[in-house]
Amino acid sequence: MLVSIITPCFNPDEKLIESIVSVQNQSFQDYEHIIVDDFSSKPMSAELLKIIELDPKIRLITRSWNGGAAVSRNRGIQEARGRFIAFLDSDDLWHPKKLELQVAFMEGNNIALCYSSYEVIDSRGKVLGTRTPPSEMTYTDILKSNQIGCLTAIYDSRIIGKVYMPNISKRQDMGLWLKILRMGHVARGIVSQPLGRYRVGHTSLSSNKLNVLGYQWAIYRRVEKLPLLPSIKYFSAYAWKGLRRKV
Incomplete structure (x- = not known):
């Protein structure tokens, strides 16, 4: 039941080390961690390189040109050898039982796409709040409001094959969920507890929402x-819910 974890990065810092450690501390250990460096403009630190070199579960892929998050994630999906495909960005974190709980939940219920609740933290790691999505989401639900955090998502390639993200600058994760759900699947989540920590940037949440x-x-x-x-209908619903969300 190998899980392939996809982590794109560009000029990573110590936060990637924290992300790697949160993967290494998983209670479920049947995984490979594919880190895709999107043609960084500066070298990785010696500490980060040492951590990567010493961990046989990590596969570092260095791209020859900068293509953005969608291209890097898709390269990771292409290289993945696991049945389950999971995503973790270079500044986000996982709960130690994240993989164990979600893989068991997916196998026990034949789920194509799974997600969970997650905490929102600032650049220093302070918890700002928790995002708790509904326990099930359909294609139409995602059009109205994408409540699947990318860091929590796992899909089963045995059920749906390898599915790739659309090559767009932002919202490529939402595009992937829509592709999967358009096949007729319903996404299901573990929402009783947060299984990840999503780190917000330095700019305000309101500014990010507008951008x-x-x-x-x-x-x-x-x-x-x-x-x-x-499009107007779904966009209006999405904008209204997004602008009202506090974290």
């Missing part, structure tokens, strides 16, 4: 190719 609205519109029109009126 991504253009990318959100592109999901509806360019990626999903929805007609204008449904």
Whole structure:
């Protein structure tokens, strides 16, 4: 039941070390950790390189040109050897039982796409709040509000094959969930406890919400190719829920 964990990075710092340690501390140890360096402009620190070199479960892939998060994640998916595909960004963290709980839940219920609740932390690791999605989400639910945190998502390639993210600058994870759910699957989550910690950047949450609205519109029109009126409907619902969310 090998799990392939995909971590894209660009000019990583000590936060990637924290992410790696949170993977190494998993109670479920049947995994490979694929770290894709997206043609960083500066070398990794000696400490980080040593950690990577000493861990046989880590596979470091260095790309020859900078393509962005979607390209790097897709390269990781392409290289993945595991049945389950999981995602962890270079500044996010996992609960020690994250993989154990989700893999057992997926196997026991034949789930194609699984997620969980997660905490939101600031750059120093202070918990700002918890995001708790519904226990089930359909294609239409995600169009209205993408509540699947990328750091919590796992999909089963035995059920749906390898599915890749659309090559867009932002919201590529939402594009992947929509691809999977468009096949007729329902995403299910472990929402009783947070299994990850998502780190927000230095800019304000309100600023981030406003900046991504253009990318959100592109999901509806360019990626999903929805007609204008449904796009307006889903975009309005998404913007309203997003702007009201505090963390």
